[in-house]
Amino acid sequence: MSKTYSLTELGWRPFFQQQLTLAEWESGTLARVVTQHRNQLHLLSDSGELILSINANMPNICVGDWLLIDSQHRFVRLLERFTEFGRKASGSKLDLQLIAANLDTVFIVMSLNQDFKLSRLERYLTLVNETGAQAVVVLTKADLCDDPLSLQAEVQQLDPLLNVVSINALDNDCVSQLQCWCQVGKTLAVMGSSGVGKSTLLNTLQNQPLLNTGGIREDDSKGRHTTTARSLHVMDNGGLLMDTPGMRELQLTDVESGLSATFADIEALAQCCRFGDCSHHGEPGCAIEQALNRGELDHRRFNNYLKLGREQALNTASLAQRRAQDKTMSKMYRSVQGESRRRKKGL
Numbered sequence: 001m002s003k004t005y006s007l008t009e010l011g012w013r014p015f016f017q018q019q020l021t022l023a024e025w026e027s028g029t030l031a032r033v034v035t036q037h038r039n040q041l042h043l044l045s046d047s048g049e050l051i052l053s054i055n056a057n058m059p060n061i062c063v064g065d066w067l068l069i070d071s072q073h074r075f076v077r078l079l080e081r082f083t084e085f086g087r088k089a090s091g092s093k094l095d096l097q098l099i100a101a102n103l104d105t106v107f108i109v110m111s112l113n114q115d116f117k118l119s120r121l122e123r124y125l126t127l128v129n130e131t132g133a134q135a136v137v138v139l140t141k142a143d144l145c146d147d148p149l150s151l152q153a154e155v156q157q158l159d160p161l162l163n164v165v166s167i168n169a170l171d172n173d174c175v176s177q178l179q180c181w182c183q184v185g186k187t188l189a190v191m192g193s194s195g196v197g198k199s200t201l202l203n204t205l206q207n208q209p210l211l212n213t214g215g216i217r218e219d220d221s222k223g224r225h226t227t228t229a230r231s232l233h234v235m236d237n238g239g240l241l242m243d244t245p246g247m248r249e250l251q252l253t254d255v256e257s258g259l260s261a262t263f264a265d266i267e268a269l270a271q272c273c274r275f276g277d278c279s280h281h282g283e284p285g286c287a288i289e290q291a292l293n294r295g296e297l298d299h300r301r302f303n304n305y306l307k308l309g310r311e312q313a314l315n316t317a318s319l320a321q322r323r324a325q326d327k328t329m330s331k332m333y334r335s336v337q338g339e340s341r342r343r344k345k346g347l
């Protein structure tokens, strides 16, 4: 029998409570999605685990979502999310591929060695800021770095309000600095490049390897038993860890507000340019160029802002447009093929 958790331990809070009528609260079951499969969702409620088959009438649901279920364990509705991570293939809602919902905090993990790059950090910050989850920058391998404090200060300079911590991910005392973001009912995810210490950090936080926790056995389509790791784990310290592979492959799509939040200093400066449509490239009265010349704005940071902006615009180009291009291309191939066939036949 697996352990059961209270709703609060699973992340329930007033934000969700106020979405329910009294009747729904009294007669329904509330359950959180912990694993998502092609045809099924695995849920946890305060009475244990539930399995829900996905059908075409259900909305787009992902790990971390809260669902209202009736007394016969049928889906009633999806509760509104307070944060969501998704890949938006185009502006249309239909093309939103959700990855995780209702995250409180994201640890952006970067090591204090070759991986340390402020531009990479700004990219992750843009993604996290877009969702409204709280970003915490965790700088690992402090024990291998000669001057971790000066690198930490460089990160802090990006934003004085940013939470920045440098640690040795193998050391319990160091990692305990992060406990305040892992309290009961708080949902957490980690992001960062390969090898920076994400697993090490989680294992130290947890005091034991997470890999042994919460495997779910189920039959696959061919009747074989497979074990799938849960995507949402309750950690020893009470925090909920969201561990979905999709989080590691996020691209910058539709992150305009994330860019504005991450580069608020640059956007504020741009407001002071003489021309509203200033391209910050040789125009008179350009506040950005003045700040760059005076050394008040870092060239690297400004170039990264432009680069991430271009990247997000490119990725956000609508799917419809891409599909239209694909159609034109396949029409062209067909006509070229037809042409070459006609030639071969000597027509």
Ligand SMILES: Nc1nc2c(ncn2[C@@H]2O[C@H](COP(=O)(O)OP(=O)(O)OP(=O)(O)O)[C@@H](O)[C@H]2O)c(=O)[nH]1
Residues within 6 Å of the ligand: 140, 141, 142, 143, 144, 167, 168, 169, 170, 192, 193, 194, 195, 196, 197, 198, 199, 200, 201
């Ligand atoms: N000395 C030291 N070694 C660390 C620290 N953090 C991680 N390591 C080591 O770095 C290596 C990579 O750490 P992982 O935890 O596997 O990195 P990861 O980010 O999970 O990597 P992926 O699974 O590829 O995404 C391991 O050998 C760890 O022991 C640290 O703070 N100090």
Ligand SMILES: [Zn+2]
Residues within 6 Å of the ligand: 270, 273, 274, 278, 279, 280, 281, 283, 285, 286, 287, 288, 289
């Ligand atoms: Zn300008």
